[in-house]
Amino acid sequence: MLPEKSVLRMAGKEVSQFFSSPVAFVFLAAFLAVNLFIFFWVEAFFARNIADVRPLFEWMPLLLIFLVAALTMRMWSDEKRMGTIEFLMTLPVTPLQLVLGKFIACFILLLIALALTLPIPFTVSYLGHLDWGPVIGAYVATLCLGAAYLAIGLYVSAKNESQIVSLIVTVLVCSLLYLLGSDTLVDLFGYSTGEVLKQLGTGSRFESITRGIIDVRDLYYYLSLVGVFLALNVLALEKQRWSSSHGARSNHRAWYAVSGLMIANLFAANLWLSEVKTLRADLTDGNLYSINDATRDYLNQLQEPLLIRGYFSAKTHPLLAPLVPQLRDLIKEYEVAGGDKVRVEFVDPQSNPELEDEANNKYSIRPVPFQVSDKYQASLVNSYFNVLISYGDQFEVLGFRDLIEVKDRNESDLDVRLRNPEYDITKAIKKVLYAYQSQGDLFATINTPVKLNGYVSSTQQLPKELQTLAQELNDVLAEIKQESSGKFSYELQDPNAGDGSLAQKIQQDFGMQPMATSLLSNDRFYFYLLMNDSKQYVQIALPDSLDKDGLKRNIESGLKRFSAGFTKTLALVVPESDANPYMQQLGQQTSPSFKTLRDKLMETMTVKTVDLKDGLVPEDADILMLAAPESLSDKQLFAVDQFLMKGGTVLLSTSPYQTRMTSNSLTAGKHTSGLETWLQNYGINLAQSMVLDPQNASFPIPVTRNVGGMSFREIRLLDYPYFADIRDTGMNQDSAITSGLPNVTMSWASPIELDKEKTKSLQITELLHSSPQSWVSDKLDVTPRVSSDGRVSPWTSEGEPDSYLVGVALEGRFESSFKGKESPLLSKADDAQKADQTSTDGNKAGQKEDKAEKTHFGGVIDKSPESARIILFSSNEFLNDQTISLISSTERAPYLNSIQLVQNAVDWSLEDRSLLQIRSRSHFANTLYPMSAERQQFWEYLNYGLAIAGLALLYALFRLWFNRRQSYYAGMLELGRA
Numbered sequence: 013m014l015p016e017k018s019v020l021r022m023a024g025k026e027v028s029q030f031f032s033s034p035v036a037f038v039f040l041a042a043f044l045a046v047n048l049f050i051f052f053w054v055e056a057f058f059a060r061n062i063a064d065v066r067p068l069f070e071w072m073p074l075l076l077i078f079l080v081a082a083l084t085m086r087m088w089s090d091e092k093r094m095g096t097i098e099f100l101m102t103l104p105v106t107p108l109q110l111v112l113g114k115f116i117a118c119f120i121l122l123l124i125a126l127a128l129t130l131p132i133p134f135t136v137s138y139l140g141h142l143d144w145g146p147v148i149g150a151y152v153a154t155l156c157l158g159a160a161y162l163a164i165g166l167y168v169s170a171k172n173e174s175q176i177v178s179l180i181v182t183v184l185v186c187s188l189l190y191l192l193g194s195d196t197l198v199d200l201f202g203y204s205t206g207e208v209l210k211q212l213g214t215g216s217r218f219e220s221i222t223r224g225i226i227d228v229r230d231l232y233y234y235l236s237l238v239g240v241f242l243a244l245n246v247l248a249l250e251k252q253r254w255s256s257s258h259g260a261r262s263n264h265r266a267w268y269a270v271s272g273l274m275i276a277n278l279f280a281a282n283l284w285l286s287e288v289k290t291l292r293a294d295l296t297d298g299n300l301y302s303i304n305d306a307t308r309d310y311l312n313q314l315q316e317p318l319l320i321r322g323y324f325s326a327k328t329h330p331l332l333a334p335l336v337p338q339l340r341d342l343i344k345e346y347e348v349a350g351g352d353k354v355r356v357e358f359v360d361p362q363s364n365p366e367l368e369d370e371a372n373n374k375y376s377i378r379p380v381p382f383q384v385s386d387k388y389q390a391s392l393v394n395s396y397f398n399v400l401i402s403y404g405d406q407f408e409v410l411g412f413r414d415l416i417e418v419k420d421r422n423e424s425d426l427d428v429r430l431r432n433p434e435y436d437i438t439k440a441i442k443k444v445l446y447a448y449q450s451q452g453d454l455f456a457t458i459n460t461p462v463k464l465n466g467y468v469s470s471t472q473q474l475p476k477e478l479q480t481l482a483q484e485l486n487d488v489l490a491e492i493k494q495e496s497s498g499k500f501s502y503e504l505q506d507p508n509a510g511d512g513s514l515a516q517k518i519q520q521d522f523g524m525q526p527m528a529t530s531l532l533s534n535d536r537f538y539f540y541l542l543m544n545d546s547k548q549y550v551q552i553a554l555p556d557s558l559d560k561d562g563l564k565r566n567i568e569s570g571l572k573r574f575s576a577g578f579t580k581t582l583a584l585v586v587p588e589s590d591a592n593p594y595m596q597q598l599g600q601q602t603s604p605s606f607k608t609l610r611d612k613l614m615e616t617m618t619v620k621t622v623d624l625k626d627g628l629v630p631e632d633a634d635i636l637m638l639a640a641p642e643s644l645s646d647k648q649l650f651a652v653d654q655f656l657m658k659g660g661t662v663l664l665s666t667s668p669y670q671t672r673m674t675s676n677s678l679t680a681g682k683h684t685s686g687l688e689t690w691l692q693n694y695g696i697n698l699a700q701s702m703v704l705d706p707q708n709a710s711f712p713i714p715v716t717r718n719v720g721g722m723s724f725r726e727i728r729l730l731d732y733p734y735f736a737d738i739r740d741t742g743m744n745q746d747s748a749i750t751s752g753l754p755n756v757t758m759s760w761a762s763p764i765e766l767d768k769e770k771t772k773s774l775q776i777t778e779l780l781h782s783s784p785q786s787w788v789s790d791k792l793d794v795t796p797r798v799s800s801d802g803r804v805s806p807w808t809s810e811g812e813p814d815s816y817l818v819g820v821a822l823e824g825r826f827e828s829s830f831k832g833k834e835s836p837l838l839s840k841a842d843d844a845q846k847a848d849q850t851s852t853d854g855n856k857a858g859q860k861e862d863k864a865e866k867t868h869f870g871g872v873i874d875k876s877p878e879s880a881r882i883i884l885f886s887s888n889e890f891l892n893d894q895t896i897s898l899i900s901s902t903e904r905a906p907y908l909n910s911i912q913l914v915q916n917a918v919d920w921s922l923e924d925r926s927l928l929q930i931r932s933r934s935h936f937a938n939t940l941y942p943m944s945a946e947r948q949q950f951w952e953y954l955n956y957g958l959a960i961a962g963l964a965l966l967y968a969l970f971r972l973w974f975n976r977r978q979s980y981y982a983g984m985l986e987l988g989r990a
Contacts, residue, residue, distance in 0.1 A: 018105045022113025026087070027120055031970045037963055043079055043125055044959045047071075051132060052955070058948045061939050063140025065133045069150040069222050073190055073215050076158050081182040083121055084165030085175045087114050092173040097252060107249035111242055115162060122158045124966065126151060131958040135951055140940040141740055141754065145224035145295030153221035156234035157214055161186050163241035170248040189237075190215040210337065211286070225301050228291035229282075236278040243278075247271045290348065301342070303349045304930050307438045311350040313445060319402040320346055320437070321357040323371060328395040329382040331428040332412060336397075339415070342433050343399070361396050375400055375409055401440040404448040408440035417906070435930045439616065454568060455499045457575045460545045464489060464552075464567070466504040467518055469537040473508065475529055477558055478539055484560040485541075492567060500571070507538045522549075523657055523828060523875025528838060536871075543570050549877040550574070551658040553631045569632040580617040580922050583633035584610060585624060587642050604892040606639050612911045613918070624648040627837045629655045635921055637663040637914075640670070640888040644686030646836040649829075653690065657828050657873035661881040661921035663914070667762045667888045668698050671794060680760065680794045683888060691884075693829040694822065695770025698886055699763040701788040703816050704733035704807065708942050709757045710902045711735060711796050729902055730796045733807050734760050736818070737942055742781045749821065749883075749916045750779050755939060756909050759895050761887040763788060763816040773824060780819030780885070787811050821883045821917070831874035883917050 030036045047068060051057055055067030091097040133147045165182040172178045191197055193213015210216040214237075217230045250267055294302040311318075320343050324336050340358060347356040361368035362379075371377040379394035397412040417431035449456045466489075471479050489502040507515035507524075515538070518524045526536035541552035552570045555562025573580075586606045613619050620630055627647035629636055636655050641664075644652070656662050670683035680702075691697065711732035739755035750756075758780065766776065787809040797807065889895045890910050899907040 018109045019113045019116065022105075022110060023116040023120065026114055026117030028974070030083075030117075030121060032974070037967055039082060040125055040128065040966075041959075041963055043075070044128055044963070046075060047129055048132075048955060048959060052952050058940070058952075063136055063142050063940050065136055065142075065147055065150065066222075068129065068132055069154065072150075072154055073157060073218050076154065076161055077183055077186040077190065079122070079125065080118075080158060080161035080165050080186065081179045083118050084162060084169050084182060085178040086169070087118070087166055088169040089173055089175045089178045093175075107246045110249060111166065111245045114166060115242060118162045118166070119155075119159060122155070122162065126154060126158075128959060128962045128966075131955055131962075135955055139943070139951065143224070143297045145297060146222060149224040149226060149295055150222040152226060153218045153230075156221070156231060157218050160189075160214060160234045160237040160241075163238045163245070164189075167241045167245045167248065170245050186214075189213065193217070211282075223301060224294065224296035226293040226295060229285045229288065232285055233282055236282055239278045240275050243271050243274050303345045304434060304438075306930055307346075307434060307441075308349050310438060310441050310445060311346070311354060314350065314353040314403070316404050316448070317352075318350065318354045318441065318445075319357070319400070320354065321359065321400040321402070323359060323361055323377060323396040323398040323400065325362055325379070325393075325395040325397070326360050327393050328397060329393070332382075332395075332397055332416070335416065335428070335430055338430055339399070339433055343437070346437070362394075371396075371398075371400075375407060377409055380412065399437065399440075401437065401444055403441070403444040406444035406447045408444055410436055410440060432930070438930055454571055454575070455496045458499050458571065460547075460574070461498075462500050462543055462545050462571060462574050464500070464502040464541060464543045466502065467507050467514070467524065467538045467540040467542070468504055469508055469539065470506055473535070473537045474539065475535070475537070478537075478554075481554075481558055481560075481563060482539070485563065488560060488564045488567065492564070492571075519875075521875070522877060523831075523873045525871035525874060527871045541567070541570075543567075543574070545574055548574075548879045549659040551873075553628075555631075566631050572632075573634050580634045580918075581630070581632050582613060582617050582619050582918060583622050583630050583636045584613070584619050585622060585636070585638040585641055585648075587640055588623070604640055604889070604894065606892055608893050608896050608908075609639065609891050609911055609914065612908065612915065616915070617918070624651040627651050629660075633660075635661045635663060635918055637665075637918075638687075639665045639891055641666055641685045641687060642670075643684055649686055649690055650836045652687075653829055654873055656826055656880050656882065657876045659877040659879040661883065663883045663917055663921070665885045665887060665891050665914075666698070667702075667760065667886050668700050669702055669760055669762065669792075670888050671760055673894060678795050680792045690829050692767075693770075694774075694826055694882065695767035696820075696822070696882070696884060697765040697767065699765055699788065701762060701790040702734060702794070703736055703758070703761050703763060703782050703786055703788055703818060704809070705736035705738075705782045705786040706733060706809075707737050707783040707785070708733050709735040709737045709899055710942065712898060712901050713796050731807070731942070731944065732796055734794055735899070736761060736782045736786065738780050738782060738818070739941075742783060742815070744777060744779050747777050747779060747821070747920075749777075749920050750819075750913065752916070753909055753913060756780065756913050757890065757899050757907070758782075758818050758885070758887050759889045760794065761818040761885075761890070764818060764820055764884065764886050766817075766820070771822065774826075775823045777821040777823070778817055778819075779821060779883075781815045781817055784815045785809075785813045786816055787813055788816065818887070819885045819913075821881060823878075823881045825878055826876045826880050826882075828872060828874040828876075830872045833872060835872050881921055883921070885913075 050071050051065075051067050055070070057067055060067070088097070133142065133144075136142050137144070161182075164185055165178070168182045168185065169178040172181065190213065193210040193216030197209060211233075214234075217233050220227065221230050247267065322340060322343060324340075328336070343356055343358075347354050359367050361371050361377075377396070377398050377400070379396050382393050382395050397415075399410040399415070401408045401410070414436055415430055415433055416428055418428050446457050466485065468474075468482055468485065471482055474482055486504065489504075493500050493502065505514055507518060515526075518540070522540075522542065524538070524540050527539060528536055539554065543550045543552060550570045550573050552566050555566050584606075587604055610619055610621070617634075620633065622630060625645070625648060627650050629651050633655070636652065638652070652662055664687065666685045666687060668683055668688075669680050671678065671680045688698070708731065710729035712727050713730055736758045737755055738758055743750040743753060743756070745751045761782075789810055891914065896907055896910065
């Protein structure tokens with residue numbers, strides 16, 4: 013008989029014996045019941061509201077210990093107790109074949125037990141967007157860990173005749189290996205000892221794979237355990253054969269030597285593989301735990317050594333301690349990717365006074381006091397949890413608040429994870445890299461040639477205020493060209509020269525109309541400065557001071573928009589705050605606040621809060637954003653329009669409705685932004701209605717309940733269709749703005765309607781859609797519906813359900829809403845001039861002096877270049893602090909998806925795709941689709957039903973197989989008798 017057939021026959025016999033007893037099905041039923049109970053009740057899956065299967069596998073290493081011990085305790089012990097071991101030794105099979113047969117049989121049983129848990133991840137994938145990478149990794153880790161435990165259990169069983177003794181010893185040995193790398197034991201030692209223990213422990217390796225990282229080192233570790241204990245098992249059986257024979261054999265020593273050499277080599281290979289860091293596969297969506305190509309691009313730009321130093325104390329907060337190894341592993345990936353250009357260090361400042369003094373004085377790194385407590389005592393520990401990035405004389409420091417994110421699992425359990433450490437570290441690397449490169453050299457980080465085209469009238473045609481500036485312009489451009497190392501060129505032309513074809517061309521291509529000082533003046537002139545590279549156009553504004561220094565400053569500001577090394581500037585327009593502290597204490601909302609939005613944007617750029625009342629956008633602004641604008645004047649609208657005409661990006665968050673929320677009420681009213689006609693000019697219309705979506709986020713509301721004659725108040729999460737929960741197919745997965753986001757909640761949003769005729773020449777990217785079951789309503793009653801007895805009144809849909817557009821980006825050539833009109837700035841200048849003419853002679857001199865300081869030059873740019881963009885989100889509230897706070901309270905974690913949506917839109921507009929690519933890789937799992945308590949209960953009971961059905965199907969298949977096998981042997985017996 014072939015060796016393979018002997019092994020398979022042995023495995024088949026063991027499997028059939030296992031299922032021939034009802035105990036096998038009771039055992040599998042118990043295993044499933046425990047897993048389901050832990051998943052739905054102990055770990056409170058629905059309360060966590062995260063679409064992952066971590067709760068299923070967090071307890072799996074412990075459950076496997078008892079599962080494997082129960083499977084293996086009888087494998088050899090029964091053979092010894094019943095005396096059949098001697099019979100097995102006389103069969104024409106080797107001890108290795110016997111051991112492999114029993115091992116494969118146990119492994120098949122383990123596969124069956126795990127297969128019965130598969131309905132759980134499939135259920136989760138239906139209830140939310142599940143990342144299958146960690147799921148696959150978790151099952152691979154479970155099989156590897158289970159195989160190692162099986163080998164241990166078989167060896168223990170081979171050494172004992174009692175099943176009970178085999179069970180207890182197997183549990184003890186497997187538990188010891190699991191505890192070696194557990195946080196409970198590792199926390200008692202320093203990092204160096206702890207790292208060694210983690211390399212030896214089975215549980216720590218298990219956690220590494222369940223993240224979705226298949227590392228050859230982890231796989232081989234389990235393989236070596238399997239090999240070692242199977243080798244010991246074979247040796248134990250061979251010794252059994254020796255004892256049954258008379259006299260010693262000459263090859264006994266050879267058996268010991270070969271077995272010892274094999275075991276030593278299996279262990280030693282772990283030491284050799286520990287230095288191999290590249291043989292691994294990241295199965296997660298977006299490769300969360302692998303260095304991104306964008307990060308590698310920054311590392312390739314390094315000219316000097318980059319230092320990444322981790323300051324981690326040996327004793328820290330228990331919730332931060334597990335994050336340290338993850339952070340260390342990621343930082344080591346930077347060293348691998350950067351080669352000799354990146355140096356990585358990990359230090360404990362509290363054990364090295366010199367390094368601690370350097371950290372405190374040079375880098376301003378201070379320890380943070382954490383309260384650490386157990387059941388015996390509570391203490392205060394000063395701990396370091398910082399990452400230093402140093403390049404040349406530039407450095408950045410990241411603290412634990414910059415690196416972690418906290419989410420409530422329930423009232424007493426916090427889930428603390430690294431937020432997106434690669435984004436934070438790479439952002440810091442980019443900052444120090446470009447800060448070092450650009451010191452004193454504006455063109456150090458400009459990679460493509462930039463040309464300035466000046467369209468300037470002759471000196472005779474220019475107003476007196478501009479004649480000197482025109483003469484100084486050529487000098488300024490010559491100086492900049494000399495400093496540019498060939499990266500800057502310029503050309504000055506008079507549009508009025510010749511036949512006027514140039515004036516006609518710039519009007520046609522860029523919408524540049526002749527300028528004037530006032531409506532009363534018949535003199536028209538040109539003074540436009542336009543810079544461009546291969547991707548974008550940037551118009552340079554005239555300086556307010558009308559001097560050489562101001563002109564050079566404006567040109568350099570424009571050049572910075574072509575450079576990746578300078579911090580970009582965002583001009584932010586928000587409603588004027590009329591906050592009254594006394595009213596706020598009473599819970600009365602006075603005006604929306606956007607502090608969270610401003611603070612998050614300031615992490616990567618300069619944010620200037622402006623009101624545009626002077627009709628101008630700041631000269632150094634790279635992008636303009638208006639959040640919930642209200643009643644914009646002609647001058648403000650003109651500033652927005654002309655910024656777009658200059659090729660800029662206008663980011664809007666606006667809607668025809670505004671809500672007002674207090675501690676006792678929620679009301680909605682009509683809202684006028686002043687942008688309505690302006691948007692309609694470009695084919696964009698905001699419908700006079702609000703979107704209601706059955707797929708929505710919850711709304712927290714206090715509800716008074718009467719129980720047993722007593723009244724008490726509780727916070728209930730209500731189904732609230734005005735909080736449209738947009739995810740999956742509702743988000744454009746082909747756009748970098750939305751593709752990396754798990755979901756976005758659009759609150760009180762209005763449908764966006766596009767005029768196909770007016771937008772046919774534009775590139776349209778539809779970003780956000782509500783679900784196909786949505787409907788719209790123009791009713792102003794948006795209060796959550798709760799009856800007096802605390803019961804929730806359902807929302808009924810109105811009209812035909814449909815999917816509505818609530819986020820869109822338009823790119824291309826726009827025609828100004830002020831085309832054919834005079835500039836509002838010039839109208840104001842005329843008013844000032846008339847006021848001068850009616851003033852007394854004594855006041856005229858002073859007024860003329862003030863007028864000279866505020867002189868406005870300009871016409872209307874009536875056409876934009878192709879680089880102009882409008883990005884519109886049709887909600888006034890989805891970015892304000894109050895809405896973000898509401899959604900955060902329901903998710904038990906800081907809700908920042910809407911802010912990240914805006915950050916993505918800004919980076920996309922500024923062509924900063926590298927950090928956008930990294931930031932979109934979220935390390936937090938997606939939330940579940942909104943569902944009622946009844947629906948949650950349905951899915952829970954469904955999983956229990958599927959488990960019972962799986963066991964019933966398994967029993968039916970085995971009985972069918974067993975009956976056929978019995979019929980086969982009965983037929984063979986009858987044939988033999990005949």
